[in-house]
Amino acid sequence: MARTSKGKLAGKDIAFYAIDYTVFGVFALLCFFPFYYLFINTVSSSEMVARGAVNFYPIDFTLQHYKDMLAISDLGQAFIVTVSRTVIGTVLMVVASAFCGYLMTKNEMWKKKFWYRFLVITMYFNAGLIPGYTNMLMLGLTDNYLGYIIPAIVQPYNIILVKTYIESIPAELEESAFIDGAGHMMIFRKLIWPLSKPILATIAIFGAVGHWNSFMDSMINMQNSPNLQTLQHKLYIWLNQSNNLASAIGSARSASDMENIIEQLNSGKVIKYTIAMVTVLPILLVYPWMQKYFEKGIMLGAVKG
Secondary structure (H helix, E strand, C coil): CCECCCCCECHHHHHHHHHHHHHHHHHHHHHHHHHHHHHHHHCCCHHHHHHCCCCCCCCCCCCHHHHHHHHCCCHHHHHHHHHHHHHHHHHHHHHHHHHHHHHCCCCCCCCHHHHHHHHHHCCCCCCCHHHHHHHHHHCCCCCCCHHHHHHHCCCHHHHHHHHHHHHCCCHHHHHHHHHCCCCHHHHHHHHHHHHCHHHHHHHHHHHHHHHHHCCHHHHHHCCCCHHHCCHHHHHHHHHHHHHHHHHHHHHCCCHHHHHHHHHHHHHHHHHHHHHHHHHHHHHHHHHHHHHHHHHHHHHHHCCCC
16 A cells, blocks of 8 residues: 555545445445335335335334234234244254364264265255155144254254364364363363354354245245244235235225225235334344454355365
């Protein structure tokens, strides 16, 4: 970086920084605006949202839509299901990935190469939707809360990330612990786990986002258990209801019927936006807090193969 004799930036560097900040500022704004647009629609009146008048700032500010959302009987249950599966599923996945990743680094492991290759192969082959559902049905995991948790505990990609990261830790640390009489479990708890926080935080983000955003498993495996459906699944149902109401406008027989349908459509549209906002908000709040671990884990975990 060129500087003048007085320590000031040269003209070329100033131009570079100006262009750099401008480009990334515009890019950040483009990424932020969809969430802002979603939010201002949730705090504007239904009539203004239906007209498409809400673009850059709220019109007829109101929090009634959030109150209406809370009045939906099964939405609270869906929120509890989503939060609990995210927390429990992520914790179990991180623990399993850490332990299996550490195990894969041990030469004493029986048939280590075979099991590692077997683990990698599972990343490239998938039985498909119908065999997967049949398997879940045979295991009794359909219409069962454990159907969210058990299949997601072992994640081959995350195990490989943890294994690669642990291999980057100096072997001398573990050897010195062995000399002091520590066993594998103590070394894992007292040494490997604390040193692996960056990569564990990284896979925790992967797991939490995956659990929070997942709705296919809810839609397929929880068809007969509405009380086990997730927030994302409820949002999908609201979207379908809005589309059905929109198609019903053309078949309305009277003006009053059409007005009722349009009113329900407008209300449902804003409620859909509100649920989407509530669904997205937790991830937006958690990610900045975990970002420093995420970046460090990705960089260090990707050094060795």
